[in-house]
Amino acid sequence: MSAPDTTPYTGTNGNGAAGVRMRGVNKAFGTNTVLRELDLDVDPGERVVIIGPSGSGKTTILRVIMTLERPDSGTIEVGGRQLYHQPAGDGLKPASEKHIRSVRSDIGMVFQHFNLFPHMTALENIMLAPVKVHGQSKEEARTNAFELLDKVGLAHAANQTPGQLSGGQKQRVAIARSLATKPKIMLFDEVTSALDPELVGEVLNVLRDIAEEGKTTMMLVTHEMGFAREVADRLVMFDHGQVLESGPPADVLDNPREARTQEFLGAVREH
Amino acid sequence: MTTAFDANQVQPPKPWYRRGDVLTVLIAFALGYAFLLFGVDESTRFRTRLNPDPDLTFDWMYFWHMVPLMWRGLLATVKATVYGFTIAIFLGLVFALLRRSKLRPVSWPTAFVIEFIRSTPILVQLYFLHALIRTWDWYSPATITILAIGLGIHYATYCSEAYRAGINSVDKGQWEASTALNLGPVSKWTKVILPQAIPNVLPALGNYLVAAMKDAPLGIAVNATGILFFANAIRGGDFRAVEPYMLMGVGFLIASLPAAWLVRRLERKITYERT
Amino acid sequence: MDGLLLEANQYRLLRDGAWVTLQILGLAFVLGVVLSLVVGVGRLSERRWVRGIALVYVEFFRGISSIVLLFIVAIAIPILLGVSQASILMLGSLALGANMGGYGAEIVRGSIQAIPKGQSEASIALNLSNTQRLRYVVLPQALRIILPPFGNLTIEILKGTALVSLVGLADITQAGNFIRQQQLFGDAGTDRTILFLNILVIYFVLAQIINGLFRLAEWRLEKRFSGGEHLTPLDLPEATK
Numbered sequence: 001m002s003a004p005d006t007t008p009y010t011g012t013n014g015n016g017a018a019g020v021r022m023r024g025v026n027k028a029f030g031t032n033t034v035l036r037e038l039d040l041d042v043d044p045g046e047r048v049v050i051i052g053p054s055g056s057g058k059t060t061i062l063r064v065i066m067t068l069e070r071p072d073s074g075t076i077e078v079g080g081r082q083l084y085h086q087p088a089g090d091g092l093k094p095a096s097e098k099h100i101r102s103v104r105s106d107i108g109m110v111f112q113h114f115n116l117f118p119h120m121t122a123l124e125n126i127m128l129a130p131v132k133v134h135g136q137s138k139e140e141a142r143t144n145a146f147e148l149l150d151k152v153g154l155a156h157a158a159n160q161t162p163g164q165l166s167g168g169q170k171q172r173v174a175i176a177r178s179l180a181t182k183p184k185i186m187l188f189d190e191v192t193s194a195l196d197p198e199l200v201g202e203v204l205n206v207l208r209d210i211a212e213e214g215k216t217t218m219m220l221v222t223h224e225m226g227f228a229r230e231v232a233d234r235l236v237m238f239d240h241g242q243v244l245e246s247g248p249p250a251d252v253l254d255n256p257r258e259a260r261t262q263e264f265l266g267a268v269r270e271h
Numbered sequence: 272m273t274t275a276f277d278a279n280q281v282q283p284p285k286p287w288y289r290r291g292d293v294l295t296v297l298i299a300f301a302l303g304y305a306f307l308l309f310g311v312d313e314s315t316r317f318r319t320r321l322n323p324d325p326d327l328t329f330d331w332m333y334f335w336h337m338v339p340l341m342w343r344g345l346l347a348t349v350k351a352t353v354y355g356f357t358i359a360i361f362l363g364l365v366f367a368l369l370r371r372s373k374l375r376p377v378s379w380p381t382a383f384v385i386e387f388i389r390s391t392p393i394l395v396q397l398y399f400l401h402a403l404i405r406t407w408d409w410y411s412p413a414t415i416t417i418l419a420i421g422l423g424i425h426y427a428t429y430c431s432e433a434y435r436a437g438i439n440s441v442d443k444g445q446w447e448a449s450t451a452l453n454l455g456p457v458s459k460w461t462k463v464i465l466p467q468a469i470p471n472v473l474p475a476l477g478n479y480l481v482a483a484m485k486d487a488p489l490g491i492a493v494n495a496t497g498i499l500f501f502a503n504a505i506r507g508g509d510f511r512a513v514e515p516y517m518l519m520g521v522g523f524l525i526a527s528l529p530a531a532w533l534v535r536r537l538e539r540k541i542t543y544e545r546t
Numbered sequence: 547m548d549g550l551l552l553e554a555n556q557y558r559l560l561r562d563g564a565w566v567t568l569q570i571l572g573l574a575f576v577l578g579v580v581l582s583l584v585v586g587v588g589r590l591s592e593r594r595w596v597r598g599i600a601l602v603y604v605e606f607f608r609g610i611s612s613i614v615l616l617f618i619v620a621i622a623i624p625i626l627l628g629v630s631q632a633s634i635l636m637l638g639s640l641a642l643g644a645n646m647g648g649y650g651a652e653i654v655r656g657s658i659q660a661i662p663k664g665q666s667e668a669s670i671a672l673n674l675s676n677t678q679r680l681r682y683v684v685l686p687q688a689l690r691i692i693l694p695p696f697g698n699l700t701i702e703i704l705k706g707t708a709l710v711s712l713v714g715l716a717d718i719t720q721a722g723n724f725i726r727q728q729q730l731f732g733d734a735g736t737d738r739t740i741l742f743l744n745i746l747v748i749y750f751v752l753a754q755i756i757n758g759l760f761r762l763a764e765w766r767l768e769k770r771f772s773g774g775e776h777l778t779p780l781d782l783p784e785a786t787k
């Protein structure tokens with residue numbers, strides 16, 4: 001086991017991006033242990049790409065941070081605040097729903113299958129959370145939503161519903177939707193793997209833009225190794241619920257230390 | 272090592288008439304029918320043997336002593352339900368077949384009649400039927416028969432919809448396969464379509480049977496005895512409403528909840544056997 | 547007996563009855579929809595006791611017959627509680643609405659369960675509260691599944707309103723009984739079958755209207771899912787041109 005090679009810092013940086021610190025996180029589904037004693041740090045503003053074989057628990061890490069899945073034990077800090085615990089006296093106690101919601105507002109997630117709301121237009125999808133959760137006025141939210149749609153190249157599709165959009169367009173709207181609440185950390189779970197090959201590029205371009213802006217920490221799970229090499233500050237190879245190795249993408253991809261990593265990369269390259 | 276496939280060791284599934292569970296249900300049905308045919312007292316006299324305490328709004332003694340009377344009413348209601356539903360099952364089949372007819376002068380009016388009966392109150396239908404039958408001098412059935420006919424016609428429309436849904440649920444490929452195998456119409460229906468459609472239809476029929484039981488107290492509209500007839504008779508005789516109506520509610524739940532539970536079990540068993 | 551029609555004054559009686567029927571239907575419908583939503587959502591609550599209460603409600607009101615319920619609610623309970631029977635219209639609507647709630651709750655529960663899990667997960671990721679998730683994401687989509695069976699359920703309630711005539715309300719059916727009694731004293735030869743056939747037709751027409759209204763609602767809802775046109779640069783706000 002290699003120790004994480006960056007200095008853990010989980011506050012927020014000058015840009016407003018937030019770091020993550022996971023300590024001793026365990027998660028099992030029945031008898032299937034998916035995360036075991038996982039320690040993982042992500043610096044504010046860092047772009048971390050998580051790779052690993054199918055079923056190794058990559059999605060589960062993101063879901064646990066997004067509070068879609070509750071860890072069995074361990075602690076997770078986001079932006080310097082405990083996610084599942086809140087201070088009580090000297091120690092910690094399980095977090096209330098209110099506390100979780102407060103920390104959760106720093107986190108955004110984009111899903112493999114978009115999960116857009118089919119009864120709303122692209123614009124309404126994007127405006128929902130800013131208006132209902134963050135109390136923005138409709139005018140303000142609408143202006144922002146148009147800007148975001150423009151950013152992902154879909155301003156013309158503002159009044160269209162997901163049923164009218166292609167997969168790549170849907171995913172771009174979904175990204176715009178999660179950007180709308182200005183999360184300090186964004187989680188991307190294989191956001192291109194449900195797309196036809198010719199639509200992958202348009203989504204990756206949007207991700208590249210977000211990475212360049214550097215306003216948010218990014219954790220991405222992807223099988224696009226070329227893309228990982230390009231945008232990642234750090235690559236984390238994941239296996240059996242633990243970090244197998246991690247480091248700059250060039251190091252991990254070109255000189256993997258672990259045999260399992262070599263094997264995995266070999267299998268991926270064959271495609 | 273591979274074991275040779277021995278066709279003799281493969282047990283074909285037992286036919287339905289040799290399956291214990293199916294036979295048990297059938298025998299229970301037959302006994303129940305026989306009981307309803309001969310064992311139900313259809314007299315319309317409901318007399319209490321106890322005077323209620325006028326100082327109490329709810330007299331428990333009085334309540335309990337009416338249980339046998341309520342039971343008699345309940346059995347009559349169940350009897351009318353079962354009779355009515357027997358009519359519904361067959362009449363529904365007729366409706367469904369006419370509705371499927373390729374002749375529009377047949378299928379369209381049938382569709383209209385089904386829709387008409389389905390979307391109008393059975394209470395008014397019973398009044399109508401009562402009035403109609405009373406104008407005939409060649410046929411004067413017992414009141415419980417009129418009730419059963421009314422229930423039968425009303426629920427036949429529901430049954431026909433269930434049949435239609437069941438037949439439609441049989442995959443299109445099955446029809447094509449039957450044609451491809453050159454099966455005659457009889458084998459096609461008895462060997463391919465019906466065995467697949469009936470399991471889909473049974474739970475729906477069960478639900479409608481329970482629904483019909485809930486409408487059967489309406490026999491009072493044609494003066495047929497039953498559980499509501501009992502409660503109304505007590506109210507008219509003793510001028511007490513609370514106890515008989517409450518007892519009617521309890522008795523009704525005692526009959527309908529297990530019935531609904533049985534239907535759900537049947538539904539689950541059928542889904543289980545098909546997967 | 548001239549044809550299939552009644553006399554004008556008899557239609558006037560039926561019209562007044564129809565008004566009562568519609569009032570009861572309206573009240574029962576509103577109550578039924580509210581109860582369906584509350585109990586249907588309650589069936590899926592995280593809290594055990596809420597689920598338990600919702601389950602008992604559903605089992606009870608689906609198990610008991612609406613006729614039996616009507617007699618208990620409109621006659622037995624007012625006597626038992628010592629309150630007057632004055633608002634028997636309310637009580638009748640209450641019984642029918644509670645009954646509708648039992649069936650409606652199961653429709654609502656099924657429809658909520660049919661919404662893909664990803665929709666709820668996206669709502670959590672956007673930090674919507676549980677109520678907001680239900681209000682803005684789950685229920686609007688569930689409505690698409692709910693509407694057709696609710697149309698049928700509403701027609702069942704319309705049919706159920708005829709029962710209130712048995713507890714003394716002057717609805718259409720009761721108006722029919724009244725006309726029949728009048729005829730007993732007057733022209734004895736008048737055909738009662740024609741009278742009740744007319745009443746059945748009135749119910750049928752009402753049911754078709756309900757049907758139509760639900761179709762309209764379904765159509766309008768479907769439009770929400772099918773979205774709008776491409777925007778041209780002219781349509782876009784200044785900032786994004």
Ligand SMILES: Nc1ncnc2c1ncn2[C@@H]1O[C@H](COP(=O)(O)OP(=O)(O)OP(=O)(O)O)[C@@H](O)[C@H]1O
Binds near residue numbers: 053054055058059060
């Ligand atoms: N809700 C769940 N219930 C039961 N088991 C689950 C659940 N979610 C995930 N698992 C199991 O946990 C393990 C890890 O799943 P996870 O989705 O995190 O893997 P992954 O690394 O994202 O794989 P992939 O590359 O296929 O997406 C798998 O064995 C999966 O079957």
Ligand SMILES: [Mg+2]
Binds near residue numbers: 058059060189190
């Ligand atoms: Mg995954």
